[in-house]
Amino acid sequence: MRMILRCSGGFTGPAGAQTRTVDLARLPQPQATELEQLVLACDFFALPDQLVKDAPKSWDFQYDLEVDQGQQAHSVRYHLDAAPPQLKALTDKLNDEVEPD
Numbered sequence: 001m002r003m004i005l006r007c008s009g010g011f012t013g014p015a016g017a018q019t020r021t022v023d024l025a026r027l028p029q030p031q032a033t034e035l036e037q038l039v040l041a042c043d044f045f046a047l048p049d050q051l052v053k054d055a056p057k058s059w060d061f062q063y064d065l066e067v068d069q070g071q072q073a074h075s076v077r078y079h080l081d082a083a084p085p086q087l088k089a090l091t092d093k094l095n096d097e098v099e100p101d
Helices: 029-041 085-097
Strands: 002-008 018-023 062-068 073-078
Touching: 002 085, 018 085, 029 085, 062 085
Parallel strands: none
Antiparallel strands: 002 018, 002 062, 062 073
């Protein structure tokens, strides 16, 4: 499973955009298992393409997460305020444990 998380927004806007890419096959097994469980917990492949606020501010962070599992792939654009708690947990884990590209 491969994940790409892009984050833009905040006061720096597009200039401060960050991308984090992770291939679970290259991670230690416990870390890979935890990320995979978070993907399953948020039912990522069933999420709509967008989970955004109705009236976002220019400084709100916007996330784009792509998950490619081989036989299926899906992308979701979202604001943390509009995301389910499980997707927030996955986002936090990726931000905390994966260095930006």
